[in-house]
Amino acid sequence: MVANSSGAGVEDRPENGGSDAGGVALxxxxxxxxxxxxxxxxxxxxxxxNWNAVQKNSGLxxxxxxxxLRWANHLRPNLKKGSFSAEEERVILELxxxxxxxxxxxxxxxxxxxxxxxxxxxxxRIKRRLRQGLPVYPQxxxxxxxxxxxxxFQNPPYPQSPCPPSQTLFSSSPxxxxxxxxxxxxxxxxxxxxxxxxSPILTPPYQRYKRSGDTGPDFPLPFSQASLPSPLPSSSLPxxxxxxxxxxxxxVTFCQNSLPILQTQFKFDQMVPxxxxxxxxxxxxxxxxxxxxxxxxxxxxxxxxxxxxxGLLDELIGQAQAMVCNDSSRRQASFGSQEEKHMxxxxxxxxSGSSTNPPFVSGPQWADSTSLQPSTGEKPKQxxxxxxNSMNEDLSDMLIFHPAPNIPEWYSDNGVSIxxxxxxxxxxxxxxxxxxxxxSPVATTTDHGWTPGSSSWDNFSxxx
DNA sequence: AAGAAGTGCAACCGCGTATAT
DNA sequence: CATATACGCGGTTGCACTTCT
Numbered sequence: 001m002v003a004n005s006s007g008a009g010v011e012d013r014p015e016n017g018g019s020d021a022g023g024v025a026l027x028x029x030x031x032x033x034x035x036x037x038x039x040x041x042x043x044x045x046x047x048x049x050n051w052n053a054v055q056k057n058s059g060l061x062x063x064x065x066x067x068x069l070r071w072a073n074h075l076r077p078n079l080k081k082g083s084f085s086a087e088e089e090r091v092i093l094e095l096x097x098x099x100x101x102x103x104x105x106x107x108x109x110x111x112x113x114x115x116x117x118x119x120x121x122x123x124x125r126i127k128r129r130l131r132q133g134l135p136v137y138p139q140x141x142x143x144x145x146x147x148x149x150x151x152x153f154q155n156p157p158y159p160q161s162p163c164p165p166s167q168t169l170f171s172s173s174p175x176x177x178x179x180x181x182x183x184x185x186x187x188x189x190x191x192x193x194x195x196x197x198x199s200p201i202l203t204p205p206y207q208r209y210k211r212s213g214d215t216g217p218d219f220p221l222p223f224s225q226a227s228l229p230s231p232l233p234s235s236s237l238p239x240x241x242x243x244x245x246x247x248x249x250x251x252v253t254f255c256q257n258s259l260p261i262l263q264t265q266f267k268f269d270q271m272v273p274x275x276x277x278x279x280x281x282x283x284x285x286x287x288x289x290x291x292x293x294x295x296x297x298x299x300x301x302x303x304x305x306x307x308x309x310x311g312l313l314d315e316l317i318g319q320a321q322a323m324v325c326n327d328s329s330r331r332q333a334s335f336g337s338q339e340e341k342h343m344x345x346x347x348x349x350x351x352s353g354s355s356t357n358p359p360f361v362s363g364p365q366w367a368d369s370t371s372l373q374p375s376t377g378e379k380p381k382q383x384x385x386x387x388x389n390s391m392n393e394d395l396s397d398m399l400i401f402h403p404a405p406n407i408p409e410w411y412s413d414n415g416v417s418i419x420x421x422x423x424x425x426x427x428x429x430x431x432x433x434x435x436x437x438x439x440s441p442v443a444t445t446t447d448h449g450w451t452p453g454s455s456s457w458d459n460f461s462x463x464x
Numbered sequence: 465a466a467g468a469a470g471t472g473c474a475a476c477c478g479c480g481t482a483t484a485t
Numbered sequence: 486c487a488t489a490t491a492c493g494c495g496g497t498t499g500c501a502c503t504t505c506t
Contacts, residue, residue: 029499030474052491068492069475104494115494116474123496124472 027061031070035060039067040075073114080112084121092118 027035042058048071051064060067073079084092088110095106103115103122110118 028476050491064491065477065493066475072493073474101495119495120473128471 025061026063035062036075039071043071073116078112088113092121096122
């Protein structure tokens with residue numbers, strides 16, 4: 001709250017400052033009004049940047065990082081406060097569908113809003129909607145995604161008669177083949193990758209990275225924390241998510257078990273919930289996986305998920321190992337066919353290190369997927385991601401709301417903000433954002449090989 | 465009315481990247 | 486080229502406030 005800056009509760013608390021810079025104990029915690037005033041004055045005089053100098057020159061007992069954050073999120077002019085408008089929410093939804101958890105980029109499209117604000121918004125309101133069983137993405141976003149994914153959905157990856165849940169983990173049913181990539185494409189920037197390069201599943205987890213910076217989409221990984229089902233108690237989850245087990249982070253499993261989701265949830269009108277397991281990621285970015293325990297539905301195993309990605313990965317691998325090693329009887333029941341057993345064996349080899357090839361790579365199920373690299377799969381790399389990402393960057397730069405790069409739009413010599421054409425009044429929001437979004441008709445086709453997330457930029461006026 | 469649980473938000477932290485030295 | 490520094494981003498945490506029981 002801004003109450004923090006009111007100085008209401010928290011006065012300078014030396015003990016609250018943890019670090020020490022140059023002998024000066026740097027304060028942490030809520031900002032006081034006095035601190036705000038100092039920072040505002042300093043920035044007004046000296047401009048932004050060189051944040052570490054703030055502490056040195058102004059006597060403010062805050063690290064530069066903290067100063068930058070405070071300025072950007074609370075003190076800079078033209079910040080919009082208060083709840084998001086309906087249009088802003090819609091923009092956020094669209095942007096999130098396209099960008100994923102790229103809060104800064106999203107903020108660039110929402111004048112006066114900060115990445116932190118958007119992030120908090122998403123992590124709270126959207127999560128709440130999910131918990132309440134309310135759909136998240138507007139129909140148009142869904143339509144857009146569906147349309148862009150049409151090639152895959154025309155030939156539905158989701159079989160009319162899904163494989164029984166018992167086949168969850170290693171089914172080699174050819175039906176899942178396109179499902180993975182296409183389903184990913186729906187709402188997650190990972191689609192940008194999946195349509196061009198090796199599917200994440202084709203690369204061992206250790207070859208993937210938690211974060212790739214701006215060189216590529218910050219996509220959730222199949223084994224990453226972000227890809228896991230919501231930590232929310234199943235009782236409070238929408239029905240469509242309550243049954244998703246952590247095992248379903250395996251796309252093979254996921255696509256099969258996601259079938260019911262599709263079949264049932266797409267009946268909703270107006271708003272459409274995230275369709276698939278992987279689409280959960282965007283909805284519950286940071287807190288979609290927490291310290292709570294997630295009951296397995298497929299097995300009686302439980303995962304005490306840690307907050308660490310690595311720990312989670314280890315756990316998952318461990319659980320998988322435990323499962324494949326210790327539950328042969330269940331395996332027999334679950335993986336009845338020779339093909340499935342073969343895949344299971346591959347997976348065991350992979351886990352044991354006897355095989356460098358991750359499972360799921362070989363086999364006909366991937367053969368005709370254009371989204372995949374050859375099954376050698378040893379290319380976790382990001383060239384396509386870079387391409388697409390850079391394209392997004394370029395296009396983003398062309399957006400009408402993109403702030404001027406050199407001089408902060410809110411800053412002028414006298415401290416009075418300099419309004420750009422795009423900024424930033426309540427009225428502007430009511431006008432420009434709708435223009436932005438309403439003029440973004442649903443893309444019908446993409447013939448440039450783009451993936452849904454990236455191609456949808458074309459929908460924005462001012463880009464093309 | 466009181467405690468518990470949930471929610472929302474500001475701030476912090478760690479990491480990656482860019483730039484300077 | 487290597488190292489240091491600054492900056493930016495996304496995830497996470499802490500806490501005040503609100504709602505529920």
